[in-house]
Amino acid sequence: MNCAETRRLVDAYVDNELDLRSALDLEEHISGCDACDADEKGLRELQSSARANLTRYSPSPELEAKLREAIGAPRTEAPRTLIVPLKKRWSWTALAPLAAAAAVLIVAVPRYLQRPPELADSVLNAHVRSLLADHITDVASSDQHTVKPWFQGKLDYSVTVTDWVAEGFPLIGGRLDYVDNTQAAALVYKRAQHVVNLFVWPGKPGSDEAVKRMCRRGYNAIYWSKDGMHYWAISDLNETELQQFVELVRHKG
Amino acid sequence: MPHLRAGYNLARWLLRNDHDADDVVQEAIVRAFRFYEGFSGNNPRAWLLTIVRNSVYTFLQQNRARELGQEFDEELHTDTGRDSETPEVLFLRSARARSLNDAVEKLPVEFREVFVLREMEGLSYKEIADVARIPLGTVMSRLSRARKQLQAAVGRQEQAGSAS
Numbered sequence: 001m002n003c004a005e006t007r008r009l010v011d012a013y014v015d016n017e018l019d020l021r022s023a024l025d026l027e028e029h030i031s032g033c034d035a036c037d038a039d040e041k042g043l044r045e046l047q048s049s050a051r052a053n054l055t056r057y058s059p060s061p062e063l064e065a066k067l068r069e070a071i072g073a074p075r076t077e078a079p080r081t082l083i084v085p086l087k088k089r090w091s092w093t094a095l096a097p098l099a100a101a102a103a104v105l106i107v108a109v110p111r112y113l114q115r116p117p118e119l120a121d122s123v124l125n126a127h128v129r130s131l132l133a134d135h136i137t138d139v140a141s142s143d144q145h146t147v148k149p150w151f152q153g154k155l156d157y158s159v160t161v162t163d164w165v166a167e168g169f170p171l172i173g174g175r176l177d178y179v180d181n182t183q184a185a186a187l188v189y190k191r192a193q194h195v196v197n198l199f200v201w202p203g204k205p206g207s208d209e210a211v212k213r214m215c216r217r218g219y220n221a222i223y224w225s226k227d228g229m230h231y232w233a234i235s236d237l238n239e240t241e242l243q244q245f246v247e248l249v250r251h252k253g
Numbered sequence: 254m255p256h257l258r259a260g261y262n263l264a265r266w267l268l269r270n271d272h273d274a275d276d277v278v279q280e281a282i283v284r285a286f287r288f289y290e291g292f293s294g295n296n297p298r299a300w301l302l303t304i305v306r307n308s309v310y311t312f313l314q315q316n317r318a319r320e321l322g323q324e325f326d327e328e329l330h331t332d333t334g335r336d337s338e339t340p341e342v343l344f345l346r347s348a349r350a351r352s353l354n355d356a357v358e359k360l361p362v363e364f365r366e367v368f369v370l371r372e373m374e375g376l377s378y379k380e381i382a383d384v385a386r387i388p389l390g391t392v393m394s395r396l397s398r399a400r401k402q403l404q405a406a407v408g409r410q411e412q413a414g415s416a417s
Contacts, residue, residue, distance in 0.1 A: 011397040015371065017378050046400055046407075050372040053350035054357065057265035058258055063275050067257050070283045192375035193259070218296040236298055238377060 001025040006036045014043045123232050124219060126177045127197040137173030137188045147174040151185050157202050159185055164248050196235025196242055198249060203230045222246045256298045259374050260305040266369045267309045267362055281308035303384045313362065323361040352410035356403045364399040371396055
């Protein structure tokens with residue numbers, strides 16, 4: 001690849017929109033070309049500066065109330081279907097700013113894998129409900145050593161919690177939910193502005209099932225079973241990036 | 254309701270004032286939900302951004318048609334408004350954040366749109382092409398030109414700041 005081609009493609013490269021072959025060619029070129037290397041660094045600087053500095057405008061409370069009414073959403077919080085007795089209460093309102101953040105939820109649920117379509121609806125509804133009500137996390141923390149013990153007092157099984165911040169999926173917390181009439185635990189991760197859910201629950205001991213995918217109401221879901229635990233990843237993220245997250249959970253967790 | 258907030262943010266950036274953004278977003282959402290009874294298609298976020306974006310363009314056509322289809326004038330769009338703000342004042346207000354916000358506001362609306370959808374909403378090129386109804390190649394070229402203008406504008410602003 002020469003300088004002219006690199007200049008034409010470098011934006012797509014920093015946006016992860018370039019095919020692998022071209023990306024490798026481009027990387028090879030900039031490793032030996034100071035000018036193009038500086039271009040690439042400049043674009044990344046602008047990108048991080050834009051993400052950090054651009055004003056994110058929000059509707060006024062009055063407008064937000066009108067919009068909620070127009071879309072038929074509850075004025076404050078969605079009705080909570082969670083009946084699981086919890087050991088302490090926490091503040092939902094403090095978590096409202098997370099609404100704009102992208103998230104990955106890991107929810108653990110016993111049994112019920114026998115009915116994937118209904119389960120998919122149940123999982124999807126829990127995901128959408130958490131977003132509409134701005135209730136994404138019960139325990140907001142990027143520290144896996146805070147989130148994991150939080151679950152231990154509330155579930156009769158252990159949930160693996162790993163912060164994938166270096167891989168681009170920072171942990172932002174966890175929560176309990178209620179999915180398909182079953183108690184569920186959720187881990188929440190970010191990916192740019194997108195929201196992803198991964199659901200995990202214990203199944204038959206030792207049961208393994210291959211990775212499957214589905215797309216429903218604009219959300220991508222990837223689900224599988226491993227070592228007796230069932231997993232559902234769900235997100236409005238594109239399938240490729242959701243798959244990246246799934247690979248992390250499956251092979252590095 | 255993250256999608257609604259994303260829609261509002263887009264409208265506010267394209268219209269550049271609260272009052273018009275409030276009116277346009279409210280009308281867009283009320284009408285969309287009255288006629289379509291909620292989200293349709295398989296990407297509710299892109300759907301909502303598209304509705305808001307189309308309403309913004311209708312509003313601009315009716316009220317501020319001059320802002321549409323502006324040619325990219327390098328001189329015009331790299332001037333970051335130093336006339337109205339002294340360097341001292343700018344320096345006090347987090348110069349970098351301010352100059353970048355100013356520079357984005359000065360982009361022609363079609364370029365501002367692509368930049369905001371990419372950097373603030375994290376949309377893919379394909380999603381931006383769908384929302385803005387332009388070919389993928391146009392997404393790429395607009396984004397690239399927008400970024401070059403922003404880099405030039407921010408660079409000038411910082412030079413002006415350090416020269417004082």
